[in-house]
Amino acid sequence: xRRTTAGSRTALLAPVLALLLGFCLLPSVxxxxxxxxxxxRTSLPVIxxxxxxxxxxxxxxxxESPQANREREFIQGLIDEGQDEAQIKRSLVAQYGxxxxxxxxxxxxxxxxxxxxLAVFLALLATLTVLLPRWRxxxxxxxxxxxxxxxxxxxxxxxxEADLARFD
Numbered sequence: 001x002r003r004t005t006a007g008s009r010t011a012l013l014a015p016v017l018a019l020l021l022g023f024c025l026l027p028s029v030x031x032x033x034x035x036x037x038x039x040x041r042t043s044l045p046v047i048x049x050x051x052x053x054x055x056x057x058x059x060x061x062x063x064e065s066p067q068a069n070r071e072r073e074f075i076q077g078l079i080d081e082g083q084d085e086a087q088i089k090r091s092l093v094a095q096y097g098x099x100x101x102x103x104x105x106x107x108x109x110x111x112x113x114x115x116x117x118l119a120v121f122l123a124l125l126a127t128l129t130v131l132l133p134r135w136r137x138x139x140x141x142x143x144x145x146x147x148x149x150x151x152x153x154x155x156x157x158x159x160x161e162a163d164l165a166r167f168d
Contacts, residue, residue, distance in 0.1 A: 048075070049102070074091075074095065075092070
């Protein structure tokens, strides 16, 4: 029997790894992935979720009107030209105005749509941070005062025990 050394193992391992890597890359080469296609193609459903019908004022993906169909045709034409998502949105804004976008821009006054909920959340969090320890401290003090309640006198205690025994 022949003994293998560490050097011969690595010499055998290198071609096996190269072959394995080649088999892993074969599907991506066959599909043309990474072959200079740097622009990701978009589709009509992706854009429909992000824009509104300008007459119905509802998302384009659920709108059923002649205007919604014209917007879909316009978008499909832009997709067929090879425009990406950002270019299509710019073209839609140029054609129909900024109300066509489902989300407001993140600049100017429209920025308040994003900042006000964040500010309200942070204010509530700060309020809870301040008030929660006070509430817990007050609850502990009240629990302590219940334990310090005056004891019943022997006559009342005997009457209470008799009433409780009657219900057993």
